[in-house]
Structures are given as structure tokens and as C-alpha cells.
Amino acid sequence: MHRFLRRALLGALSGLLASPILSLTVGRDTGPVPALLLAVVVAGALALPRRPAGRPRPELLMEVAALGVPLWALVDVVAVPLLAGDPPRWTAAAMRDAFPALAGWMLFQAAVGLLLHLADDLVTRWIAPEFVPVPPPRPRAQRIVILGGGFAGVSSAEHLEHRFGASAEVELTLVSETNAMLFTPMLAEVAASSLEAAHITSPLRTGLKRTEVVRGRVVGVDLDRKIVSVQMAVGEQRQLAYDQVVFALGAVSNYLGMAGVERHAFDFKSIADAIAIRNHVIDCFERADGEQDPVERRRLVTFVVAGGGFAGAELAGGLNDFTRGMLAFYPNVPRDELQVLLVHGGERILNELSEPLALHAQQRMTERGVTFRLKTRLKDATADRVVLSDGEVATRTVVWTAGTAPNPLLRALGVEVDKRGAVLTDATMRVKGRTDEWALGDAASIPNAATGKTCPPTAQFAIREAAQLARNLQATVRGGALRPFRFAPLGALCVVGHHTACAEIKGLRFSGLLAWVMWRGIYLSKLPSLERKVRVVVDWTIELFFPRDIVQTIELAPRTGSNR
Amino acid sequence: MSAAPSFVAQLGIAALLGGLGGGVCLALGYGDVVSGPLAGGGGGLLFAWLLRGRPIDAGEGLIWGLAFAFLWWLALPAGLLAAWSAGANACELSTVRALVPLLIGYLVCVGAPLGLGMGVWSSWRRTGPRDAFHLPRALVVGGLAGLAGSRVFATVGETMLSPLPGGDTSRLLQHLLAAAVIGAVYGLLFQRAVRGLGSCMGWGLAYGMLWWCLGPMTAVPLLRGGAIEWSVERAADAYGLLVAHVFFGLLLGLLYEAVDRVWQALFVESDPLHREPEGIGTRFTLALLWGAVAGIVGGLVFSLPMLDTGILPYVASLAGGSGEGLGFVVHLAISTSIGMLYGALFARQTPDLGIAVGWGLLYGLIWWYLGQLTLFPHLLGEPFDWSILGASTALPSLVGHLAYGATTAGVFVAFELWYGRRRAVDPRYRARVARAGRRGGSPAAALWVFALGLGVLLPIVLG
Incomplete structure (x- = not known):
């Protein structure tokens, strides 16, 4: 027998056996036959959700008995008067009139809880336990x-x-x-x-x-x-x-086969690369601050980014903001010696954007202090210079973003x-x-x-x-x-400096502060997990009030003999 | 000792305790031989059979005993015996009114001793593993919670045991001592049973109701040098103290759980090892959100009787207006807030709809005491009325409050179950659900029967 049919039948039987309680109390308002039907239906419905003996006996009894209160409210206070064409019995006097029904429902429910459990036990022992369908064997995952x-x-x-x-x-x-x-x-x-x-x-x-x-x-x-x-x-x-x-x-x-670049340039693909660049830039400023030789000092604070795609342009813009902000804390580094140089082989940066927008981005970055060498290729790099297709630049920092x-x-x-x-x-x-x-x-x-x-x-x-x-x-x-x-x-977004970005979305072009807000809003929404979003928003908020952190914190050299 | 003789002994003890309790009722002049010792002894046998094989402790036994005594009184003296011997209709209001003294007798003399006795017996016989119990924690935390909760009696201008012999200071000290003892007993009885702020309120509510039976209805007349008086008139007069005891119980339950958490953090486990997949803030925020939605749905259901009884303009006066529309908005705002509170109190304590509705009904009853009888008049600048007359006047909203509680709890648990199904793919979440599940044998359902039964029955019968 189907388990739900079995439960409904057991419930209905329990309701039938306990129905005299309801007939003597609720039945005063509804008449004995409706009370009997109500008893069978309510008990049958109560039994459906789970196997009665699945709950311990006294728990089932009490849980079902407690439901007598809302059943009384639903049936005797609201439904019965409404069916008779009268308003619900909300008043104190009317509720007192309906009191026997309250007692009746609680007792009926308690009896149903007890009988249901007993009936399930007896049927399980003498006839058959509840049929639990065995799920077909699953194919291998x-x-x-x-x-x-x-x-x-x-x-x-x-x-x-x-x-x-x-x-x-x-x-x-x-x-x-x-x-x-x-x-x-x-x-x-x-x-x-x-x-x-x-x-x-x-x-x-x-x-x-x-x-x-x-x-x-x-x-x-x-x-x-x-x-x-x-x-x-x-x-x-x-x-x-x-x-x-x-x-x-x-x-x-x-690296297009350039061994010198591969050896001396920073990569810009992983979080470790970003941490290494940040620490190296801070280190360069620390050394430049104590450096007496102006040539070496200029070399230390010249930062070359190879590649004018999104990664290179955003990195150059970010480094430009960061390094110019650091000047305030390094009084021995002259402002005019600092240089962030973007080297790009094409005629313009940001090929993914339309020409006017890319040119606008380039102009804004130039205004903020970034130097561009366009139609120029990086050919080699050593520890203290980079060789370009049209000359050399003395630097101790080169970041490669030009090819993947x-x-x-x-x-x-x-x-x-x-x-x-x-x-x-x-x-x-x-x-x-x-x-x-x-x-x-x-x-x-x-x-x-x-x-x-x-x-x-x-x-x-x-x-x-x-x-x-x-x-x-x-x-x-x-x-x-x-x-x-x-x-x-959908389009493309590129941030080229603080409060400065450019965007092209579905053919519409944006630049300046609005584009920067769009950049932050869109990428914040794309950042996985609420927790990370909150952390980034906190970082951005801190940046509104305090200068960027210039602490070198990460030890990047692997420990000798460690098991890492 | 084998299991069978143990059960026979258990039956014998239960019958003896029940019979003795019924005998005490008879000796005090309440009931007769059939509704007293015989019904008490029979009830004891049935009670022991129902709880056969169930490991319980004294606190759990007490709750089972009280609920059983309530139903037994409703079934026998107020039902069968009344219909049989007096020829009256079963459970007629007049019959039940006359039997209120016997109800208190059943609770105090039959249910409480029977439950406590069976709980102590079961604890003594128990051999398997059980939850840890910390005696100092129970005494100190419970005592502190009792002392703090006793302040509620100042609002009704009475001490719990007033008038007691001695001067004001002496009476106050006795009052505080009694409150501390009652609190400590709460800790002793329910340390293992309670978990979570929401269910603590339920336990406190039932405990407060029991102390109304034990205190103002039983002990106080004796301390005054008089006789025990369980009459309907005395019960009606003391209805205000019942509400005070309910609030005392609620505060006791909440404070006990709060202080207990501090105790656990300081002395037991400050940094739980069971990490959760989500942070506590995420869980709390979700509970508030679901509670808010559930509260709105509950509020909509509650608004039906409010519209019918025309109370919405009074609700509007809380915001300084008088229209039904404004009243509806204020009502929904209140419903949302209380729904959020439900979420915060009952999150992850109700594994299915049946259990959720049980706690929800109790939550609705609590808000009838707290909102309708106390805060509503207070916010309107009127003195609140905890008397039976006040409760009788507020009866029409009781059904609404119960419907609100049940609906809010039902919708809230639907959210929780939906979320649980979504997260069920995560083995860490499944492990958490398994950890949080209430172990078998919880007397929560008995708690609902006792508290709901008494809470709904008394204002109807005594009014």
C-alpha cells in the first residue's frame, strides 16, 4: 500500500475513534455528523506529512495536542460562524461560548496523537511496516x-x-x-x-x-x-x-624570446607579482632617498611598464598615483626625477577602446605625469637599464605586460x-x-x-x-x-588614475569621474563574495582619509630548508 | 536490574506519586476520591507508560508532568467525570470554572511531583552518555538571572511573597532571596534543556506559570498563616500576578541564557571549535531579513481580525493619527519588527513546520501578554491593566496574536528549510545542521501544551 494512503487511513481511523470527543464538544455548534467528518479529515491530514511512529509517542501526543488551540481558533472562532453567515467570534463573550470546543480540540488532538502512534505500531507489527520505496541504484557519478x-x-x-x-x-x-x-x-x-x-x-x-x-x-x-x-x-x-x-x-x-627581459622584468599576472612590484617600488624610494648620485637616484625612481593594453595602462596609471603620492614622505627625491614610462609598440594605447577614447585616456595620463614611448618596442633589459627600439632608458624597474x-x-x-x-x-x-x-x-x-x-x-x-x-x-x-x-x-572599462577612467559600454563612451565610478561599481559587483566586497570597500574608504601604505611587509625570499 | 522489573517499579512509583498527589488534593478539599487519588494514580500509570524507555532528567520530567496533568485534568474531571457524575456537558465553561481549584491541585500536587519524581528516577537509572552539567554555573547564573528578573514585580507594586512578616527591608531581602532561589532552581532544572534565546523564553514562561501556582496560589496564603486557597475568585484576583510571573519567567529565561553565554565564554569555551561556513553576521542578517518578511505575512493575517474588530484606528494613535490606513501601516511596522525579533531569537531552532508552529504559537501568546496587555496601553499613555478584567477585554486579540505567531514561524521556517536545501550540497552545512539538531526526547511539545493551555484557558475561564 502506498505510504501516504496508509498514513491517511491510519489518521482517519484514529480520528474516527477519537471523534466522540469532538462530537460532544465541537459538535454542539456543528452537529454530530459534521463533527465526525471533521475529526476524520483533520486526523487524516495530520498523519500525512510523516510516519506517525517517526516521532516518539509522548512528543507526538503533545505536539498534536498543542495544535488543538489554532484548530479551535480556525474552526470554531472563524470558520463555523462564517459558514453560518455570522461574523467570526472574536468577542470575549463569544469565545467563552466556544470554550467547550477549545477543550474538545485539545483533547481530541491528544487522543489522535496517542491513537495514531498505537495504530501505526499495531499495523506495523501485525500487518506490514510502512512501505519505504527503495531508490533505484544510482549509476556511477x-x-x-x-x-x-x-x-x-x-x-x-x-x-x-x-x-x-x-x-x-x-x-x-x-x-x-x-x-x-x-x-x-x-x-x-x-x-x-x-x-x-x-x-x-x-x-x-x-x-x-x-x-x-x-x-x-x-x-x-x-x-x-x-x-x-x-x-x-x-x-x-x-x-x-x-x-x-x-x-x-x-x-x-x-617574453617573445627575450631572455634579458624574462630575467630582469617583473611579471604582472599573479598576486605575488603585484606584491613584489609594490615592495620593489617602495624599496627603490628608500634607496633613492639616501642616494647622493643624481644619475643613480633618477634610475631608481624611473619605472618602465612595457605594454599599453589594459593591464599596462592601468598599472602605469596606478604606479604613477602611488609614486607621486610617496614623494611627500621622501623629501630627498626631487619631483622632476620621478618618471613612470609606458612603452608600447602601437601608435596608441588601449587598442580595445575606440581611438578618441584611447587618446583621451593617454592625454589624461600624460597630464598626470605618465610618459609615453609609442611605436617603440622593448628589446632587452638588464639590471640597470632597458634597451628600446629607439634608445635606452636607465632604470631598475621594468614590468612586462606586453605579451601573453x-x-x-x-x-x-x-x-x-x-x-x-x-x-x-x-x-x-x-x-x-x-x-x-x-x-x-x-x-x-x-x-x-x-x-x-x-x-x-x-x-x-x-x-x-x-x-x-x-x-x-x-x-x-x-x-x-x-x-x-x-x-x-558589453564593452570595456579602464582606470588610468585616481578618479579617472574611460569606458565604452554598448557603444556609449564615458570618461573622467563618471567612468571611474562606473569602473569601481561594476567591478565591485563582479568581485566574488560579499565578504570580499566589504573588505575592498573598506580599503577604498580608508584611502579617502589616509595616504597609501608604504610599509614593506612581505618576505618574498623562500626560507632555506623550509618545507614550503 | 533488568529492564522489565525497572519498568514495573517505575509504574509503581508513578502510580504512588500520582495517587498521593490526588490524595493531597482530596485532603485539601478539592475533588473527590475518583477525581483525586484514583485519577491521580491512574494518571501516574499512564504517564509512566507514555514515557517508558525515555531518558529524562528532573527539569524535563517537570515539564512533561505539568503538561500531562493539564491534559489529564481536562480529560477526566472537566470532561469524562463531569459528564458522567454531574450529568453536565463535557468541558462546559461553568463546570470548568468550578474545577479550576482542582486544576491547580493537579499541577501542584500531581503533575509537578510526578514529573520531578520520574525525572529523578530516570536520571538515577540512566547509564549512557549525557550532556555535561555544571552545578556552580546553574546556581550562579540562575541566581543572578532570578535576582535581575525579580525587578518585574516592582511594576505591580508587590513583592513576590508579599505581605511577608517583618519590616520593609526584611520583606525585600526575603523577596530577593526567593527570586535568587527560584532562579537557581531554574538553572538546576533546565541547564541541559534550554538552548537559544527563543526557547529559553518558552521555558521561562512555563516556569513562571508554575511559580504562580506555587507562590501566590499556594505558598503565600500559608506564609500569611492562613490555609491554601485555590478558589476561582482567588485565581481571578491573582491574575495580575500571573502576568507578573509570566514576565518574571520570560526575563529569567532570557537573562539566564544571556548570562549563561557569558559564563561559558569566560569559564568554559571562549572560542568555539565548530567553525561555520558563514560568519555570524551573515547568519544574523539572514535571520533578521527572513523574520521581517515572515512578520509582514503574519501581520497581514493578524490584520483580518483587527479590521473586523475595528481596532486599527487605536493602533494608528500610536503614531498620533486615527485613520484605519495609518493604523494598518503602524501595525505592519510593528509586525515586521516583532518578526525580525522572532528571527533573531528562534533562528535554527525549529527543524520542521510542526515544531515551528508550536514555538510560534507560544511567541504569539508572549506578545499578547507583552504587547496587548502591557506595551500598547503604556505607549498610549494609559496605565496597563494586568487584571482579569483587562485580560478579558483583550481576549479578542488573543486569537490574532496566536495566528500571527504561527504564521510568522511557519513562513520563517519555510525560508530556513529553503536555505537548508540550497546549502545541503555543502557537507560543512550538513554537519552544522546535525550538530544543532535537538536530541530526541525534548519536552518542547509538552511545554507548548502546558503554557498555551494555561495561557489561553485562564483568561477565558476566569473572566
Whole structure:
């Protein structure tokens, strides 16, 4: 017998047995037959939600008895008078008239609680226990392994968690070299000492709910055996078997074969890079403050940024604000010796923006003190200078933002890659020629069904790709149809200094303070987790009242003999 | 000793305690042989059978005993026996009024001793693991809470045991001593049972009601040198003291929990090891938000009887106006605030709808005492009236308050269950829910029956 039918029948039987109580009390107003029907219906309904014997006997009795009070109010104070065409019995006198019904309901309910339990016990003992449907054996969970802890990888994991909920159909694993996701749009603010480093990174283990996080570096993928080899942060390699794998390995800096630049330039990809740049800049000022030789002092406070894309322009703008603000605390460093130089091979910076807006940004940055060397390429770097295509600049600081390439591991997979080294996929983000391998983000070359062009390697696209990828993975696991990735870019935002930014959204151009407010508002909303948002807002608020922090706090050199 | 003889012994003790309690009632002149010793003994047997195999302590037993005694009185003397022997209709108001003295007798002489006795017996026989109990904490925290809570009696111009022998200072000292002892006993009885500010209020409410039966209705006449007087008239006269005891109990419960948390932080565990996936601020904010929405829904339900009884213009006068519209807005604002308070007090204490409705009904009853009988007239600049006449006048809103409490609790638990289902994918969240779950055998449902039953019955019957 179906369990709900069994419960309803037991409830109705208990109600029938206890109905004399209701007939003697409530029945004075309603008549015996309606009271009897009421008893059967109420007791039957009470029994439905759970097996009566699931609650201990006295608890069930008391819990059900307590419900007698609201039942009295509902039935005798409100429903019965309304059905008789009278107003509800709210008055004290009318409620006193209805008092026997109150006592009746409490006693009836107590009796039903007791009888229900007894009836369930007896039927279980003499006839059969309640039928509990045995769930069919589950098929083995599909193991989905996501490689990469950046925007693309973490967003994919979040969307998959949302889509599958608590379902046991899948097991999710994310492999990441760090235990937190870096919010790269705010990285320049860390290098410029405007934000605390940890505030723009979100711990993977608090953000993800059911995904197993494996901290380690992917060293190989056997596509035939479907095994990922991971070099763990500590200890041996670990082999992860998968049914579906997602390549979201991101990009690395590409020095275009310039060994001197690779050796002497700061990278600008990770939180450690931003911390290192900030500490180095402060160190340069400390040394310049005590330096008597004007040539060496100028060298120390000359900061070269190679690359005029978003990263380079934002970093140059941020460093310019930071270093000019520091001058107040270093009286021995002359203002005219400080230089922030942006070297860019193109005719203008910020190629992603329209020309008028990019030129406006360049003009604003120039007004704030940034020096530009356009149509110039960085050719080499040493410890105390950089060699440009049109001369040399004496400096002890150069930051490389001029080139990136997809993770070199992708070339070793044996799948088709484009000339950058990104994995070629079809429009559904499935790796070309494969069925269980997927790719997205900077590591993938994905045709955009909306434009017919290849998706650019930006966070904006990576986040949207992740949503579509999760949908397609769900369809794969559950046997649905795959859909192509389709996205029309919303625009671009770039901050070039404090209170100064430029934005191009759906063809509309903004610059100045409004664009800066938009930049902060939009990226704050994109920053993962409320906790991180609050921390960043606090940092920004502190910056309104106090100068930027110039404390060198991080020890970057690894300890000898430590187990890190 | 094997289980079977133990149960037989338990039955015997329960029957003896119940029978003796009924006998005391008979000796005091309340009830007869059937409704006294016989019903008491029978009740004891049924009580022991109901609680068979359930490990309880004295505090839990007391609550079970009080609720059982209330229902037993309603079923036997007020129901079956009245219909059988007197030929009256079962549970007629006049019959029940006449049996109010026996109700107090059942609570004081049958329910309380029976529950306490079975609780002590069960504790003595218990061998398995149990929650820790700290005697100094119970005495000190309970005593302090009792002292602080006793200030409520100043509002009715009486001490708890007044008039006592001696001068003013002596009476005050006796009053404070009694309050401290009552508080300490609360700690001794309920240290293991209470958890969370919301349920503490419930325990305090029931405890206050019990002390009304024990104090003004029983002990005070004896201390005055007179006889015990459980008459309807005396109960009606002492109704104001019942409300005072309810507030004393509520304060005692809240203060006990608050001071107990400080005690635990200082002496037991200042830094809990069980970390939560969300911060305390997030949980509290969510509870306030859900409580606000639940309070609005509860307020809308409550507004139906308010519209019907035409009380909304009076509510509007709280904001200096008189229109129904303004009254409705003020009412909803109050409902929202009280709903938020419910969220703060009862968050994560109600695992399903049935339990939530139970606590919600009690919360509604508490706000009837606090809001309708006390704050509402006070905010209108009128003296509040805790007498049975005042309670009788305020009876129409009692149903509204109960509906408000049940609805608010129901909506709130719906939010909690929805959130729980969403978070169920997180094993840390599942572990937290498992930790927070009230262990089996909680007398919470008995608490609702006793407090709700007495709270709703007395203003109707005594008025």
C-alpha cells in the first residue's frame, strides 16, 4: 500500500475513534455528523506529512495536542460562524461560548496523537511496516575535473554546482596552483598599494560548496586513459581519473624570446607579482632617498611598464598615483626625477577602446605625469637599464605586460591548437575531435556564434563561457542537446588614475569621474563574495582619509630548508 | 536490574506519586476520591507508560508532568467525570470554572511531583552518555538571572511573597532571596534543556506559570498563616500576578541564557571549535531579513481580525493619527519588527513546520501578554491593566496574536528549510545542521501544551 494512503487511513481511523470527543464538544455548534467528518479529515491530514511512529509517542501526543488551540481558533472562532453567515467570534463573550470546543480540540488532538502512534505500531507489527520505496541504484557519478583556478575554471565549477545542486550524478574536482581565485581587474590597485592583496583573492574552499579542491600543478593529461597528472603542492604526484575534463589553464607571460627581459622584468599576472612590484617600488624610494648620485637616484625612481593594453595602462596609471603620492614622505627625491614610462609598440594605447577614447585616456595620463614611448618596442633589459627600439632608458624597474600566451601544457596534449597555442574548440566549447574534453577562457580558441569571430581572452568572455559550458556539460550528463556559445561583448572599462577612467559600454563612451565610478561599481559587483566586497570597500574608504601604505611587509625570499 | 522489573517499579512509583498527589488534593478539599487519588494514580500509570524507555532528567520530567496533568485534568474531571457524575456537558465553561481549584491541585500536587519524581528516577537509572552539567554555573547564573528578573514585580507594586512578616527591608531581602532561589532552581532544572534565546523564553514562561501556582496560589496564603486557597475568585484576583510571573519567567529565561553565554565564554569555551561556513553576521542578517518578511505575512493575517474588530484606528494613535490606513501601516511596522525579533531569537531552532508552529504559537501568546496587555496601553499613555478584567477585554486579540505567531514561524521556517536545501550540497552545512539538531526526547511539545493551555484557558475561564 502506498505510504501516504496508509498514513491517511491510519489518521482517519484514529480520528474516527477519537471523534466522540469532538462530537460532544465541537459538535454542539456543528452537529454530530459534521463533527465526525471533521475529526476524520483533520486526523487524516495530520498523519500525512510523516510516519506517525517517526516521532516518539509522548512528543507526538503533545505536539498534536498543542495544535488543538489554532484548530479551535480556525474552526470554531472563524470558520463555523462564517459558514453560518455570522461574523467570526472574536468577542470575549463569544469565545467563552466556544470554550467547550477549545477543550474538545485539545483533547481530541491528544487522543489522535496517542491513537495514531498505537495504530501505526499495531499495523506495523501485525500487518506490514510502512512501505519505504527503495531508490533505484544510482549509476556511477560522472567525474568532472576542471583544470585551472582562474575566472574560467572557478566560474565553471560554480555554475556546475548551481546546475547539479546536491545531485549525486556528478563528482566535481577543481585543480588549481593556488588556493584562491585572483580578481585580476583589481591587480593594478594592489601593485599601487590601494588595496590589500588578500582582499582581491577569494578562497576556493569557501566559495565552492561541493567541489573537491586539489591544490597542485597539472603536469600532464592522458586523453586516452582519461587521467590527469597533478604535481601536488606538497608530496608526490596524484592521478585524477575523469569522465569529462575542462581545460581552463589560462595564459602565461610571453617574453617573445627575450631572455634579458624574462630575467630582469617583473611579471604582472599573479598576486605575488603585484606584491613584489609594490615592495620593489617602495624599496627603490628608500634607496633613492639616501642616494647622493643624481644619475643613480633618477634610475631608481624611473619605472618602465612595457605594454599599453589594459593591464599596462592601468598599472602605469596606478604606479604613477602611488609614486607621486610617496614623494611627500621622501623629501630627498626631487619631483622632476620621478618618471613612470609606458612603452608600447602601437601608435596608441588601449587598442580595445575606440581611438578618441584611447587618446583621451593617454592625454589624461600624460597630464598626470605618465610618459609615453609609442611605436617603440622593448628589446632587452638588464639590471640597470632597458634597451628600446629607439634608445635606452636607465632604470631598475621594468614590468612586462606586453605579451601573453596560453599555458604551454596545452601544446603537449596532442589536440589541435591555434598559432597562439590555444586549444581549438567547436562552438559548444568541446575540444575539436574529442567528445569528453572541453576548453574555455584564455586557454581556448572558441568561435562566438553571435559574431562569427574567435572569442577574445578576457575575463568578461571567460565568465560567460563558463555558464554555457556548465549548461552543455549538464546536457551531456543528462542526455540533452548542446548549444553554441553566443555572446555580444558589453564593452570595456579602464582606470588610468585616481578618479579617472574611460569606458565604452554598448557603444556609449564615458570618461573622467563618471567612468571611474562606473569602473569601481561594476567591478565591485563582479568581485566574488560579499565578504570580499566589504573588505575592498573598506580599503577604498580608508584611502579617502589616509595616504597609501608604504610599509614593506612581505618576505618574498623562500626560507632555506623550509618545507614550503 | 533488568529492564522489565525497572519498568514495573517505575509504574509503581508513578502510580504512588500520582495517587498521593490526588490524595493531597482530596485532603485539601478539592475533588473527590475518583477525581483525586484514583485519577491521580491512574494518571501516574499512564504517564509512566507514555514515557517508558525515555531518558529524562528532573527539569524535563517537570515539564512533561505539568503538561500531562493539564491534559489529564481536562480529560477526566472537566470532561469524562463531569459528564458522567454531574450529568453536565463535557468541558462546559461553568463546570470548568468550578474545577479550576482542582486544576491547580493537579499541577501542584500531581503533575509537578510526578514529573520531578520520574525525572529523578530516570536520571538515577540512566547509564549512557549525557550532556555535561555544571552545578556552580546553574546556581550562579540562575541566581543572578532570578535576582535581575525579580525587578518585574516592582511594576505591580508587590513583592513576590508579599505581605511577608517583618519590616520593609526584611520583606525585600526575603523577596530577593526567593527570586535568587527560584532562579537557581531554574538553572538546576533546565541547564541541559534550554538552548537559544527563543526557547529559553518558552521555558521561562512555563516556569513562571508554575511559580504562580506555587507562590501566590499556594505558598503565600500559608506564609500569611492562613490555609491554601485555590478558589476561582482567588485565581481571578491573582491574575495580575500571573502576568507578573509570566514576565518574571520570560526575563529569567532570557537573562539566564544571556548570562549563561557569558559564563561559558569566560569559564568554559571562549572560542568555539565548530567553525561555520558563514560568519555570524551573515547568519544574523539572514535571520533578521527572513523574520521581517515572515512578520509582514503574519501581520497581514493578524490584520483580518483587527479590521473586523475595528481596532486599527487605536493602533494608528500610536503614531498620533486615527485613520484605519495609518493604523494598518503602524501595525505592519510593528509586525515586521516583532518578526525580525522572532528571527533573531528562534533562528535554527525549529527543524520542521510542526515544531515551528508550536514555538510560534507560544511567541504569539508572549506578545499578547507583552504587547496587548502591557506595551500598547503604556505607549498610549494609559496605565496597563494586568487584571482579569483587562485580560478579558483583550481576549479578542488573543486569537490574532496566536495566528500571527504561527504564521510568522511557519513562513520563517519555510525560508530556513529553503536555505537548508540550497546549502545541503555543502557537507560543512550538513554537519552544522546535525550538530544543532535537538536530541530526541525534548519536552518542547509538552511545554507548548502546558503554557498555551494555561495561557489561553485562564483568561477565558476566569473572566
